[in-house]
Amino acid sequence: MKEWQKETVYQIYPRSFQDSNGDGIGDINGIISRLDYLQKLGIGLIWLTPMYLSPGNDNGYDIADYYRIDPVFGTMDDFEKLLSEAHKRDIKIIMDMVLNHTSNENSWFKEALKSKDNPYHNYYIWRDPVDGHEPNNWVSKFSGSAWKYVPELDQYYLHLYDVTMPDLNWRNENLRAEIFKMLTYWANKGIDGFRLDVINNISKDKNMPNDTFNTPLDDGRNFYTNGPHVHEYIHEMYEKVFGPNKFVTVGELSSTPISEAVKYTNPKRQELSMAFTFHHVKVDYTNGKKWTLGHYKLTDLTSILSAWQTQMQRHGGWNALFWNNHDQPRAISRFTNDDEYRDQSAKLLAMVEFGLQGTPYIYQGDEIAMKNAYFTDIKQYKDHESINAYHEMLKNGMSEDLALQILQQKSRENSRLPMQWDSTKYYGFTTGQPWLKPQHHDDYSVEKVLKTKNNIFDFYRALIFLRKHKTVLVDGEYKLLNPKDNSVYSYERFNNKRKILVMANFTEHAQERDVAAGFDLILGNYGDMQLNQGKITLRPYESVMLEKK
Template sequence: MKDWQKETVYQIYPRSFQDSNGDGIGDINGIISRLDYLQKLGIGLIWLTPMYRSPGNDNGYDIADYYQIDPVFGTMDDFEELLAEAHKRDIKIIMDMVLNHTSDKNHWFQEALKSKDNPYHDFYIWRDPVDGHEPNNWVSKFSGSAWKYVPSLNQYYLHLYDVTMPDLNWRNEKLRDKIFQMLKYWANKGIDGFRLDVINNISKDKNLPNDTFKTPLDDGRNFYTNGPHVHEYIHEMYEKIFGPNHFVTVGELSSTPISEAVKYTNPKRQELSMAFTFHHVKVDYTGGNKWTLGHYKLTDLTKILSDWQVKMNRQGGWNALFWNNHDQPRAISRFTDDGKYRDQSAKLLAMVEFGLQGTPYIYQGDEIAMKNAYFTDINQYQDHESINAYNELINRGVDKRLAIEILQQKSRENSRLPMQWNDSKYYGFTTGQPWLKPEHHDDYSVEKVLKMKNNVFNFYRALIFLRKNKVLLTDGAYRQLNPEDNCVYSYERYDDKGKILVMANFTNENQTRKLENGFDLLLGNYEGIKVSDGTVTLRPYESIMLKNK
C-alpha cells in the first residue's frame, strides 16, 4: 500500500484561495499563510491548479511559459518557499501540468506561426483546407469548430479547447524531448507529483477523420480520446520522470471507460498513480448534453459509482475520489440540499466519498459546505466556456432566464468563488476587489464553521483520520446493497476479517431500512442514530458509517 492511497488530497485553485497583497487575486504567499489550516485539517497532499505564466484565457490552463511562475501569483522564490513550508508540515505538493496544448502566446507557437519550415511548426497540429473549409468536423470543447484558419500560412491549426489554445503534436519526438526536459526541471525543484490535464487526449488519430454526430458525444472525441499512442507516451514519461522521482500522478481522463482507466493506473503498466473520471458528475447531463437543466436519479448515480468501484478494484486500477473541482459546480447544490440541510448534506457527500476505495480529494471550501455562486446575469461570468454556452443557448432560442438557470446549475464558475475565511465583505479573501465577486453574501465561513458544534470541518478531520487508520477503507472489497433503492445509497467495504457499512439518505424525508445486528457506529452526521428492532431510520440527508463488532 502506497502512502498516497491512505492520504487525502486538497485541491487549491490559487486565484480564489487567499490574496496576500490586496490585488483581488489569490497568490502563493496567501497559500503559505494558510498551511497551518490545511495541516490542522489533516491533508497529506496539495494539488495546485496552474500558476505558470499565462494570458489567462482559461485561468492558467493556457500556458505561455512552462518555466515561469505568473507574476500575478508571485515569484519562483515564493514558490520554493511554499514547497519548503509545505514539506516542513509533511504535506506534499502536486503541480497541475497541461501537456495537450499551450497558449497561442507560447514561444513555440509564436515560432510555429512564422512559416511551415520553422522547426517549431510541427510542434502543433496543422492541416491544409479541404475544399476551402476546415479539415474535419470536430467540435471544440468550448463550442464551435476545433480549427482556426491562419491566412498567412493557408493552414488550420487544431484547438480542442479555446481558440487561443493550440493542440500539441505528440507524434513529434523533438516536442516530446522538450516536454520531458521541462518536467525534469520541475522535478528538480523538489515537487512531489503532477496532476495531468486532459492527458488522455494527447494522441490523435493521424488521419483526423470526420465524426458521425449520431449522439452529442460523436463530436470528434472518438478519434482523440485514449488515442493510439497515449499509453506509450505516458509510459515514456513514467520511465523518465515519474518513476525515478517517486511521483504521485493523477490523470484527468474524461470520456474514458473503466477498461482504459485500469490500463492507465494498474501499477504493473507503469503509467499513472490514479485516475480522475467524470461519469458520476455527468449523471444529470440530459441525453449526454451538459448545457441542460438536468435532473438525476440516485440509482443512476450509485450504479456508476459501484461499477467503477468493483471493476477498478478487481483489475488493479485506482480511483481518485471527488465530488467537486475547479471544473464542476458544487455537488452540495447539485445532488443534495444547500439550504435547510446544508450541514448534513456536506457531511453526507464527504462520508460517501471517503468510504469508497480510492484516494479522496477535497476541493477548497468543501470542508465548510460552500455552495454554488447562483449568478443572475451573464455579465457576472468570466469563464469562456460558460459565456460561449450561454450565447449558443440564446442563439438556439432558449429563454434568457432559463439559460441563466442552466448556468447556475452547470457552470464551472460556481466553484471558483473566493474562499470564505471570515464574515467580512469579501470573506477575508482580499482587502481589495476580488477577481470574481459573489452575488449574495453567504453566512458560512471558516471562522463561523469552526465555532459550530459538530461542524463540517471536524467531520472531514474525522474521515481523514479513519482513512489513515482503517485498512478496510483502503484495501477492502466493495459491495453495493439494495441497488434499486432510489432514496438511500448503501454499500459495504469488507474482507475476511470484517465489514464497514455506509448508508446515506439522499432525500429530505425519513427513510427506514433494515439493519443487521452487530454493528457499532463509527461516524454519523447527526447526533445518535435511531435503531430499533433490526431497522434504522435515517433522517433527512442523514449518513452513517458502521463497523461490525
C-alpha cells in the same frame, strides 16, 4: 499499500484561495499563510491548479511559459518557499500540468506561425484546407469549430479547447523531448507529483477524417480520446520522470471507460498512480448534454460509482475520489440540499466519498459547505466556456432566463468563488476587489464553522483520520446493497477482519431500512443514530458509517 492511497488530497484553485497583497487575486503567499489550517485539517497532499505564466484565457490552463510562475501569483522564490513550508508540515505538493495544448502566446507557437519549415511548426497539429473549408467538422469543447485558419500559412491548426489554445503534436519526438526536459525541471525543484490535464487526449489518430465539413458538427472524440499511442507516451513519461522521482500522479480521463482507466492506473503498467473519471458527475446531463436543466436518479449515480469501485479494484486500477473540483458546480447544490439541510448534506457527501475505494480529494470550501454562486446576470461570469455556452443557447432560441438557470446549475464558475474565511465583506479573501465577486453574502465561513459544535470541518478531520487508520477503507472490497433503492445509498467495505457499512439518505424524508445485528456506529452526520430492533430510521440527509468486527 502506498502511502498516498491512505492520504487525502486538498485541491487549491490559487486565484480564489487567499490573496495576500490586496489585488483581488489569490497568490502563493496567501497559500503559505493557510498551511497551518490545511495541516489542522489533516491533508497529506495539495494539488495546485496552474500558476505558470499565462494570458488567462482559460484561467491558467493556457500556458505561455512552462518555466515561469505568473507574476499575478508571485515569484519562483515564493513557490520554493511554499514547497519548503509545506514539506515542513509533511504536506506534499502536486502541480497541475497541461500537456495537450499551450497558449497561442507560447514561444513555441509564435515560432510555429513563422513558416511551415520552422522546426516548431510541427510541434502543433496543422491541416490544409479542404475545398476552402475546415479539414473536418469537429467542434471545440468551448463551442464553435475546433480549427482556426491562419491565412499567412494557408493552414488550419487544431484547438480542441479555446481558440487561443492550439493542440500539441505528440508524434513529434523533439516535442516529447522538450516536454520531458520541462517536467524534469519541476522535479528538480522538489515537487512531489503532477495532476495531468486532459492527458488522455494527447494522442490523435493521424488518419483523422477529412471532407466532413458538410455533415453535422461532431466533437471528434473517437479520434483522440485514449488515442493510439497515449499509453506509450505516458509510460515514457513514467520512465523518464515519474518513476525515478517517485511521483504521485493523477490523470484527468474524461470519456474513458473502466477498461481503459485500469490500463492507465494498474501499477504493473507504470503509467499513472490514479485517475479522475467523470461519469458520476455527468449523471444529471439530459440525454448526455451538459447545457440542460438536469435531474438525476440516485440509482443511476450509485450504479456508476459501484461499477467503478468493483471493476477498478478487480483489475488493479485506482480511483481518485471526488465530488467537486474547479470544473464542476458544487455537489452540495447539485445532488443534495444546500439550504435547510446544508450541514447534513455536506457531511453526507463527505462520508459517501471517504468510504469508497480510492484516494479522496477535497476541493477548497468543501470542508465548510460552500455552495453554488447562483449568478443572475451573464456579466457576472468570467469563464469563457460558460459565456460561450450562454450565447450558443440564445442563438439556438433559448430564453435568457432559462439559459441563466442552466448556468446556475452547470457552470464551473460556481466552484470558483473566493474561499470564505471570515464574516467580513469579501470573507477575508482579499482587502481589495475580488476577481470574481459573490452575488449574495453567505454566512458560512471558516471562522463561523470552526466555532460551531459538531461542525463540518471536524467531520472531515474524523474521516481523514479513519482513512489513515482503518485499512479496510483502503484495501477492502466493495459491495453495493439494494441497487434499486432510489432514496438511500448503502454499501459495504469488507475484508477478512471487519466490515464497514455506509448508509446515506439522499432525500428530505425519513427512511427506514434494515440493519444486520452486530454493527456499531463509528460516525454519523447527526451525531447519533436511531436504531430499533434491527431497523434504522435515517433522518433527512442523514448518513452513518457502521462497523462490524
